[in-house]
Amino acid sequence: MSFIGIDVSAKTLDVAVEGGATWQVTNDAAGLATLLAQLGPLAPDLIVVEPTGRYHQLLATTCIQAGLPVAVVNPRQVRDFARSMGQLAKTDRLDAALLARYAARVQPVPRALPDEATRELAALVDRRRQLVDMLKAERQRLEHARASVRGSLTQHIRFLEQALADANTDLDQWIEQSPVWQAQDALLQSVPGVGAQTAHLLLAHLPELGTLSRRAIAKLVGIAPLANDSGRFRGQRSCWGGRAEVRHMLYMAALTGARHNPVLRDCYQRLLAAGKPPKLALMACMRRLLVILNTMMKTGRHWTVPTLSTP
Structure with a gap:
C-alpha cells in the first residue's frame, strides 16, 4: 500500500x-x-x-x-x-x-470536500461575520471617541452598515439560486430560535447536517460530553474541539430557544430544577437543538410543536 x-x-x-x-x-x-x-x-x-x-x-x-x-x-x-x-x-x-x-x-477516512457553491456560500457567511465584528468594534470606539476622530468613525460605521446590508442581500440571493438550499433554509428557520443567520451558517459550515447520527454530529460540532475516567476516578465530563463557528452560533440559538422554544424551554427549566448549573443546562439545549435540526434535515420534515397525549 x-x-x-x-x-x-x-x-x-x-x-x-x-x-x-x-x-x-x-x-x-x-x-x-x-x-x-x-x-x-x-x-x-x-x-x-x-x-x-x-x-x-x-x-x-x-x-x-x-x-x-x-x-x-x-x-x-x-x-x-x-x-x-x-x-x-x-x-x-x-x-x-x-x-x-x-x-x-x-489511516484517516477521506471526506468529500464541499462543492464550489458551498464554498462560495461559506465565503459570504464569513464575510458577513467579519463585517458584524468590525461594525461592533467601531461602534464601541465611537462611544468614547474624542471629537477629532468622531467624524471618521461615523463615516466608517455608515460604510460598514451599507456593506453589511449588501452582504445580507448577496446571501439571500445566493440561497435563492438553489431550490435545495431554499427548502433547507426554510426548514431550519421553522424551528423557534433559529433565524436566517443561524440557518445560513449551518448550510455553509455544517454540510454534514442530516447525514450523520446524533452522536456523530454532536461530536463533530464539539458539544458531545467526553469522558474523563481512570480507574476509580470519575472526572467531570467536558465538551471541547469541533467547529467553533457552528458552536458559537448554536449557543445564541439555544439562548433564544430556552425562552421561546417549548422543547428547549422545558429542557432548560428541568435541568435547572434538578440543580444543574445554567451553563450546563444551556449546553444540553444546544445539543438537543442540534439533534432536532439533524433529524429534520434527515427526514425533510418541518418543525411542529410536540403535543402531549391525553388519556
Missing part, C-alpha cells in the same frame, strides 16, 4: 512517500500538474494534508477531481502523533514524512 504526506505552504508543496522518497513542487497550477503526473505511477491509497487556510484547498480539490483519496486532518492530532513517536524537530520535509507515516498508521 502507498501512503503520501504533503506539507502545504503558500509557495511550495513538500511531498513524502511513507518509507520512501521526498520531493518538492510549487503550489500553483503548474506544480499541481507535475504532482499529479508523479503520483500517478504510485497509485496512492491515501494522501494526507493539514488545513492551511486557503492554501491547501486547490491541492485537495485537484487531487479529488483526479480520483485520488485525500484526507484533510486536524493539525493537533498530527502533532500529538509526532510527540508519541518522539519526533520534536519540525521542518517542511519532516512534516511531509510525518504526515505520510500518520496516513499509514492511523
